[in-house]
Amino acid sequence: MEHLHPLFLEAGTLMITGMVFVFSFLGLLVIFINTILAKLALKFPDAVVPKKSKTRSSVLSNKSNTSVKGISPNIVAAVTSAVTQYRQQHSTTNRTKK
Amino acid sequence: MEHLHPLFLEAGTLMITGMVFVFSFLGLLVIFINTILAKLALKFPDAVVPKKSKTRSSVLSNKSNTSVKGISPNIVAAVTSAVTQYRQQHSTTNRTKK
Amino acid sequence: MEHLHPLFLEAGTLMITGMVFVFSFLGLLVIFINTILAKLALKFPDAVVPKKSKTRSSVLSNKSNTSVKGISPNIVAAVTSAVTQYRQQHSTTNRTKK
Amino acid sequence: MDSMNKLWLSTGLANFELGQVIMMLIGCGLLYLAIARNFEPLLLLPMGFGAILTNIPIAGFSEAGGFLSYIYHGGIETGIFPLVIFMGVGAMTDFGALIANPKTLFLGAAAQAGIFATLFGAIALNAVPGIEFTLKDASAIAIIGGADGPTAIFLATKLAPELLGAIAVAAYSYMALVPIIQPPIMRALTTEDERKIEMAQLRPVTKVEKVVFPLGVLLMTIFFLPTATPLVGMFCLGNLMRECGVVDRLSSTAQNELINITTIFLGLGVGSKLSAEEFLNVETLGILGLGAIAFSIGTASGVLMAKLMNKFSKVPVNPLIGAAGVSAVPMAARVANKVGLEANPHNFLLMHAMGPNVAGVLGSAVAAGILLALVGG
Amino acid sequence: MDSMNKLWLSTGLANFELGQVIMMLIGCGLLYLAIARNFEPLLLLPMGFGAILTNIPIAGFSEAGGFLSYIYHGGIETGIFPLVIFMGVGAMTDFGALIANPKTLFLGAAAQAGIFATLFGAIALNAVPGIEFTLKDASAIAIIGGADGPTAIFLATKLAPELLGAIAVAAYSYMALVPIIQPPIMRALTTEDERKIEMAQLRPVTKVEKVVFPLGVLLMTIFFLPTATPLVGMFCLGNLMRECGVVDRLSSTAQNELINITTIFLGLGVGSKLSAEEFLNVETLGILGLGAIAFSIGTASGVLMAKLMNKFSKVPVNPLIGAAGVSAVPMAARVANKVGLEANPHNFLLMHAMGPNVAGVLGSAVAAGILLALVGG
Amino acid sequence: MDSMNKLWLSTGLANFELGQVIMMLIGCGLLYLAIARNFEPLLLLPMGFGAILTNIPIAGFSEAGGFLSYIYHGGIETGIFPLVIFMGVGAMTDFGALIANPKTLFLGAAAQAGIFATLFGAIALNAVPGIEFTLKDASAIAIIGGADGPTAIFLATKLAPELLGAIAVAAYSYMALVPIIQPPIMRALTTEDERKIEMAQLRPVTKVEKVVFPLGVLLMTIFFLPTATPLVGMFCLGNLMRECGVVDRLSSTAQNELINITTIFLGLGVGSKLSAEEFLNVETLGILGLGAIAFSIGTASGVLMAKLMNKFSKVPVNPLIGAAGVSAVPMAARVANKVGLEANPHNFLLMHAMGPNVAGVLGSAVAAGILLALVGG
Numbered sequence A, B, C: 001m002e003h004l005h006p007l008f009l010e011a012g013t014l015m016i017t018g019m020v021f022v023f024s025f026l027g028l029l030v031i032f033i034n035t036i037l038a039k040l041a042l043k044f045p046d047a048v049v050p051k052k053s054k055t056r057s058s059v060l061s062n063k064s065n066t067s068v069k070g071i072s073p074n075i076v077a078a079v080t081s082a083v084t085q086y087r088q089q090h091s092t093t094n095r096t097k098k
Numbered sequence D, E, F: 001m002d003s004m005n006k007l008w009l010s011t012g013l014a015n016f017e018l019g020q021v022i023m024m025l026i027g028c029g030l031l032y033l034a035i036a037r038n039f040e041p042l043l044l045l046p047m048g049f050g051a052i053l054t055n056i057p058i059a060g061f062s063e064a065g066g067f068l069s070y071i072y073h074g075g076i077e078t079g080i081f082p083l084v085i086f087m088g089v090g091a092m093t094d095f096g097a098l099i100a101n102p103k104t105l106f107l108g109a110a111a112q113a114g115i116f117a118t119l120f121g122a123i124a125l126n127a128v129p130g131i132e133f134t135l136k137d138a139s140a141i142a143i144i145g146g147a148d149g150p151t152a153i154f155l156a157t158k159l160a161p162e163l164l165g166a167i168a169v170a171a172y173s174y175m176a177l178v179p180i181i182q183p184p185i186m187r188a189l190t191t192e193d194e195r196k197i198e199m200a201q202l203r204p205v206t207k208v209e210k211v212v213f214p215l216g217v218l219l220m221t222i223f224f225l226p227t228a229t230p231l232v233g234m235f236c237l238g239n240l241m242r243e244c245g246v247v248d249r250l251s252s253t254a255q256n257e258l259i260n261i262t263t264i265f266l267g268l269g270v271g272s273k274l275s276a277e278e279f280l281n282v283e284t285l286g287i288l289g290l291g292a293i294a295f296s297i298g299t300a301s302g303v304l305m306a307k308l309m310n311k312f313s314k315v316p317v318n319p320l321i322g323a324a325g326v327s328a329v330p331m332a333a334r335v336a337n338k339v340g341l342e343a344n345p346h347n348f349l350l351m352h353a354m355g356p357n358v359a360g361v362l363g364s365a366v367a368a369g370i371l372l373a374l375v376g377g
């Protein structure tokens, strides 16, 4: 076991150096987030309208300019089922065509 | 033509060996299917609900919990057309954007 | 500056040769289009039915044999929204699954 | 003036050799077959294009440092492209019909007679002056009878790379010609009554069977024919990814983007072997002739095997589906279906023909393995 | 006769060695875990398949000119595949939860104790006869504790390529076992009250923060640990593509087709290192044991760190999310969520656990860089 | 202590050279242009990132065995990446507008004057101390005037690889700046009345024309300029796949996944050539200046050519579309449309401008071929 001594010592040093380094590094990252990113967030806030709903409404307005409210769940179910069917068909076609 | 003789002999042997081997090999595969796979099929039958309809209903239940029955073909046609349009638009967009 | 002379001369020649060649080449292409392609266009005109509408109607006829006319924009809106939602869901799923 | 002269000397017109012109015309012919005749366009289009590019004077596409030389040496000589394609084909293949009716495997086995008969024929062709096929050459040519593109390319690369161009052209052309080659043979060897035979609906196959099947095939190949494991292994990997249900992402990529990307480059790389010195000789004519014979013998053997099986089995088999044993997936199965419908408008053989069809893929991969084992050493 | 003999000599049956059979069984075991148990199937399925292929006698998959040798030398030895995968993982990673609650980075840091303790343990194992781990070996083994596949493969390739197979098997197996390994440790180290702690909803994070974050991480890595920049750099590139909003095409490809293609080949290539001589020895058992210890220590350290932070901070942290610091994205975060729900059915920790979870990815990439810097030279 | 010292010596801080810092700032600048200014982000983002990575001390991204060195030598030096991208661009290009109005080809030809004038200018710059451009260098620089990324990268790799970084930066930057560079020139060279010219609707183009067109272009290139066939050939292959209608799978993959994957690596690889010794010198300033001149001369030539054509033709051409002849697809066509709308709100020039726009792509590929033929030998 004697001959292991120097390796052990190296491993121990490595362990301590490594953990210190990892903590320091990620700690600096905490500071980075709390200072620079925080300032940036204040200076460049996101646009008010959230992205998702913007996309949807723009898609809608391109198509028919009607409101989506008041659509019966029945129709949505039909749509969903149609989409699912379409998808399945589509993927089947894909598979069989070589 | 004389000098071809040995090659011919080799080709003939190859032909017979090959066909015997192919038949044996695929024959073993027949046995494999009729024994092992057959047993496995009995032991691990597929779940009763077929996959496709399961997927569809789960998609539906996530969305609106309504039944799909009784949807007029008119609506399905609308849906299909919308999906087709959507797809075409989408693929067009894809093409023009470089 | 004296030692540049031969390089200059070469560059000048290259400039003239190059422009002449480019014009000749693209000019030949103009002739190619005006003669060969023009003849081909007369000889092999496109089928009368434009591709897009053919695709759509075939998809429809496969499904329900009903006309798409007279579908209220409301339904199309519903469909579009459903498709958008479906897409978003789909892409979200894709992202989170690693 | 000097510059004009240099430019003229660097034109194609000043440097064309006759062989190059002919090969470019052949490349154009392949493009025509692909586009206007829909002959296996996914491979013949890039292949025809590759044939044109490789024969351009001065451009040096296939010389050291040329674009096509990188593709050929990197992807085809190494076997990587055909194997990746085979993985994708495996991911596209549904063995359900085969598992439901395993005796169709014998049809797929019988159709490989096309391969081994052609091997014999290729050696016999040595009697023709100008043709000198070694046993390796003959084996590489024979695999055309397997009616399976990646298998033919893989084997040709290993056994007779200088014939690769001609072999690939023959293999894909005849695969595209299956609807023309097969029906007369099928009709000649069957009676009207035989063609009318309706087959019972196939039993459903469980998921477990479909998952274990590729593993079983691989295991048997490992036991009995390790030289076939590159082909069979990648095919089974693709099929396992398809059926196991837990790696759909990978399966979908293997069936779509990955196989598409590889197909483009495989076609270009194979086309780059269509050079005048390697293609314009009597041997190519011999290969084309042998290919036609191989497809015909394979078709006939499959049909006859089905008739033989009907002599011994209670459950009859429509002998038309035997013709699908040459593989050429899924074209040969469609041909069987079509000829069947002519005899009996209520006879839908497509699903039944898929059994021998995919059996033929395994059969020719096995045959390729045998040839590698016995001739490749 | 001669031909039959040659054919027999080329069968697998005539050439099997015991080690190969065992390794193929291990490959089958990996397939079983992937398919039936859903153990990280995206990698373990191709890896198990690769293990089978590489051990086929005669076929020579991993010998010069073999399919798997091209994959291994071209994609893994060069580091290309793990780095491309890491780019894809970066493109899939949302740092929002981490930026909203930066102190979770300390949890990700603490969990790396699993790595460094294992390094020590691996050296200690040298006391066992038959085991001889150099410091490089020990470092490569230790990275299993990082619970991050591409990082482990990348580091093992650089420091101890002959251990790559065992290390990858251990890393992915334990990542799949996270739902079994972690909960007992998490419960043992926390009180019921601690597990019930609810956390405040995370603040929304702006787009600019998300775009600048990967650049900041890269910059810090460049300043302080250049040896980690291959991993961190590719990860940040993927993340930047995701968040910047102007290259969605590239981001989507990196997250889907490109990562899928690379995963297939990475798995096959890593599997090709599962040869008998390199896997069937006491060292592999040691590696498997050390891996379990690494995951346990990492889990414990994360939980204890959270408890320590609660001593000093007003805003309490549920210590369960500390366990997510080992990474194993997103499995460990889900485990934290599940254990939290057991204690308090209204306690949804998933989003909170994503912070330490992705911090753990950075943490182990940093740890890998340290090991490369100090041991790799 | 020793370990701490070793760790410090392996930090970036201890090893930075000034040149590296500057180049990393330039890389950040490219990222800024890509993300905040939307300057050709698909290429400038990976390129800027590559510039940062390649300049990291110790990490060795571009040294033997480094990630970027594999990409550069494997994909860019071989010409594979630019050619694959060009195939994808071909698959995205619709030649309909060009075929319907073939004389717009002359506009695309005229705009190549930007290239050849710049060649002359580059030689003239040798008068500036610190600048020494050979004829090869000058040719590689001149191609910036072609306003086509892959062409510029391909030619620079063949003629002046040490200038690749600067040339690619200039080419893509100016392509992004087209909306700023072109309008003043367009307005200065045209009268209000000329800008108001409305053009007749384009005739529909048949499928056969679109299929035969790329083959005709290829044939002419083979006859007259084989050195341009790598670029033109791959472009025509992509376009043929698009138009022939029988390989939609391949066409779609070429336009999407394949071009996306290649773009990521092309950008990284080109970025890896942005090293201090090759970029931070007077020559780079010269290249940037020449690039601006090239774009301006190309724009002016296109406009003037259109005015000249109007002198001889009954059917008038709006001279604004001449500016689209520099290519920079589809940005330059949009600019023509926008400037046209300013003069006449009912004047939609977009489709008409697509003719010279795609003609410019062919024109600069031809120009690249000429330069290769006359200077590359």
Ligand code: NA
Residues within 6 Å of the ligand: D145, D146, D147, D148, D325, D326, D327, D328, D360, D361, D362, D363, D364, D365
């Ligand atoms: Na076959």
Ligand code: NA
Residues within 6 Å of the ligand: E145, E146, E147, E148, E325, E326, E327, E328, E360, E361, E362, E363, E364, E365
């Ligand atoms: Na980790």
Ligand code: NA
Residues within 6 Å of the ligand: F145, F146, F147, F148, F325, F326, F327, F328, F360, F361, F362, F363, F364, F365
């Ligand atoms: Na141009």
